[in-house]
Amino acid sequence: MQHVWTPVKKVAEATYGAFGPGAFGKRAEAFARFFGTPQFLISQTMVVAAWIVVNAVAVSRRWDPYPFILLNLLFSLQAAYAAPLILLAQTRQADRDREVYESDSHHRGMIAEASLRRQEEIMATLARLEERIDHQASAVEVLARRATDG
Numbered sequence: 001m002q003h004v005w006t007p008v009k010k011v012a013e014a015t016y017g018a019f020g021p022g023a024f025g026k027r028a029e030a031f032a033r034f035f036g037t038p039q040f041l042i043s044q045t046m047v048v049a050a051w052i053v054v055n056a057v058a059v060s061r062r063w064d065p066y067p068f069i070l071l072n073l074l075f076s077l078q079a080a081y082a083a084p085l086i087l088l089a090q091t092r093q094a095d096r097d098r099e100v101y102e103s104d105s106h107h108r109g110m111i112a113e114a115s116l117r118r119q120e121e122i123m124a125t126l127a128r129l130e131e132r133i134d135h136q137a138s139a140v141e142v143l144a145r146r147a148t149d150g
Contacts, residue, residue: 025088025092028085028088028089028092029088029089029092029093031082031085031089032082032085032086032088032089032090033089035082035085035086048071051064051068051071052068052071055068055071
């Protein structure tokens with residue numbers, strides 16, 4: 001039975017997890033990837049630093065005086081949305097990884113079976129060659145006896 005192995009890229013593209021290939025799942029993954037980038041961390045640090053400086057120094061422009069309760073609320077809101085998006089992205093990635101693993105495992109099994117068949121063919125060929133060598137060695141012995149006897 002001939003098996004056509006599915007490349008890993010096609011398996012990963014075909015598996016999207018619980019939310020399917022829709023825009024929501026793709027955007028969730030994009031946001032989750034963005035949350036871990038240096039650009040996000042640097043930009044968030046700059047916004048927080050500006051927020052604190054403006055609210056600590058500029059008395060007339062204060063909208064969130066110390067202890068920065070509004071800033072804490074925004075962090076909580078960000079965490080409340082970031083955590084599920086990150087979990088969704090991890091679930092989708094785990095589903096893709098599982099599919100890739102299963103495809104790869106099946107492919108390795110097919111390679112092992114083919115290798116075993118090739119090994120059996122080689123062993124059969126070696127056995128036939130040994131029979132021929134033995135037959136020719138017997139023929140050489142007969143010829144050698146005739147030459148020495150005659």
